[in-house]
Amino acid sequence: MGELDRLRQRLLGKVKTAAKNYGIFEDGDHILVCLSGGKDSYTLLDMLLELQRVSPFELKLTAFHLDQKQPGYPEGVLRAYLEEQPLPFEICEEDTYSVVQEKLAPDATPCSLCSRMRRGIIYRRAEALGCNKIALGHHRDDSIETLLLNLFYSGRTQGMPARFTTDDGRFQVIRPLILAAEDEIATYAALRGFPIIPCNLCGSVEGKRKFVKRLLNDLETTIPHVRHSLIAAMGNVKPSHLLDNDLRSLAEDAAAPVLAGACAVEPELF
Template sequence: MTTADTEIPEKEAKTSFNKLQKRLRRHVGQAIADFNMIEEGDKIMVCLSGGKDSYTLLDILMGLQKSAPVSFELIAVNLDQKQPGFPEQVLPNYLKSVGVPYEIIEEDTYSVVKSIIPEGKTTCSLCSRLRRGIIYSWAEQNGITKIALGHHRDDIIETLFLNMFFGGKMKSMPPKLKSDDGKHIVIRPLAYCKEKDIAKFAKLKEFPIIPCNLCGSQENLQRKNIKMMLQDWDRKYPGRIETIFKSISNVAPSHLTDTNLFDFVSLSQESTEQDTLFDAPDIHTPDIEHDEDDETQSINIIKVG
C-alpha cells in the first residue's frame, strides 16, 4: 500500500471527526442559547463521573470557552465515593493533561449506602441523593453559579417514558432548573445531543473511561427496557425519536387533562380556545439533520445574560 493510499482514509477520518465535533458544538451552543444557560462571569462546575457523557461535556465547554462572546470559568469536579476498585489517578491525570482547574471530593458514601440498602437491592436512589447533597454543598461553599451535568437528549426522552409508564406523570429532565432550596441552577448543555454521537466522539477522543459498575449495584432494568424500546423504534422508524423530542417543547395544555395547567372549568362559548376535535392530526416529516461546516454558529449563539 502506497503513502497516497493511506492518506485518503486518514483524511476522510479527520473530516468525519471534524463534522462530528462541530455538530456537537452546534447542539451545545444552541441549547445554551435557547435556555440562557451561561452568562457573563459564570463559574461553572462541570460534574465529571469518568463516563463518556461528562468527558464530552467538559471537552465541548472548554472548546466553546475559548471563543465564546462571554467570559466564564470552568472547574471540573469529581466525587470519589470510595467504591472498591475505583482508579483514583485516572481523572486527576487526565484533567492535568488538558489543563482545566479541578477538584476531587472524597466522601465515603459507598459504605453509607451499603450499610442501609439490603444486599441485591438497587442502591442508585440513595446514592444519587447523597451525591446531590455533597455537590450542592461544595458548590455553595465555592461560589459556583451553575452546575453542569452530562445528561443528553436520549436521557431526557428515556426519563419522559419512565415517568409516564411507571410514575403516571408527563415529566422529564429539564435542560435548566433551580434546586428545591432555590440556591443552585443546574444546566444540561448536552440536552440536544444524541447519545450515539457522544459515544462516537468519546471513542475517537480516547477518553479514559471509568466503568460505571464499580459499586456492584443492579442496573436500572426499567430504564434499560425503555432504552431498548427507543433504539428499536429508531431502527424501524427513522425520525421518530426526533419527533418525540420535539414534542417535549411543543405542548398544548388545553388538549391534555391537567386542570392545574388549563382552566377547563371556566371554558365557555365566550372562550377563545378553539376546538380541533375533527381536525386531522398534525403529522410532519421529521427534520433531516445535516452537517454544518460553519463552526461560528455554535459559538456566537451563546448569549450575554
C-alpha cells in the same frame, strides 16, 4: 476535516443551540462541571472548554469529580487527565459506596439513594467554590428515557429540563448536552480516547431504564426518528389538550386576553 473534527463541531453546534433556546449561560457564570469519568461528562467538559474559548460571555469553569470509593476504582486516572486540562479542578473523596451498600435492601436498585447523596455533596462544594451553576452531562436520550419512565411507572409527564433552579434557590443546574444524541457522544468519546471509569453500582444494574432503552431501540426499527420526535414533543406541548387542571387553567388565562382583543376588533373586519 476529519471525523473527530466534524463530530466535535456537530456536538458544539447542538450545545450552542441549547444555550440559545434555553438561556443556559450568562455572562459571569462560574460553572461547576461535574465529571463522573463516563463518556457523557468527558464530552461535556470538552464542549464547555471549547465554548469558553469562543463565547462572547465570560465563563469560568471548575471541574469536579467525586471519588465514591467504589471497588476497582482506578486511582489517579482522572487526576492525571484533569491535570492536563486548562482549568482548575477538585477531586472529593467520600465513601458513599459503603453507605449505599449498608442501607439498601438486597433487591433494591442503588441509583436513587446514590444520586441523592452525590447531589448533596455537589451542592456543598459548589457553594464553597463560589459557583452559581452546576453542569451535568445528561443528553437527549437521558431526557427521553426519563420522560417514558415517568409516564410508564409514575403517571407523570416529566423529563429532564435543560435548565432549572434548585429548590433552595442557590444554583441553576444546566444540561448543555440536552440536544445531543447518545450514540454521537459515544463515538466522540471513543475517538477522543477518554480514560473511561466504569460505575460498579448503577453500571451493573439491569433496571427499568435499560428496559426503556431497549424499547426505544426496538421502536427505531419501524420509526427511525422516534427519539428526534420525542425530544421535539417535549418542547411542543399543548397544555389545553392535556388533563392537568392547573395547566389548562394557565392556558385559558393566557388565551383570554388574546380572545378579548380578537372580539374587540372583530366588528371592524366586516
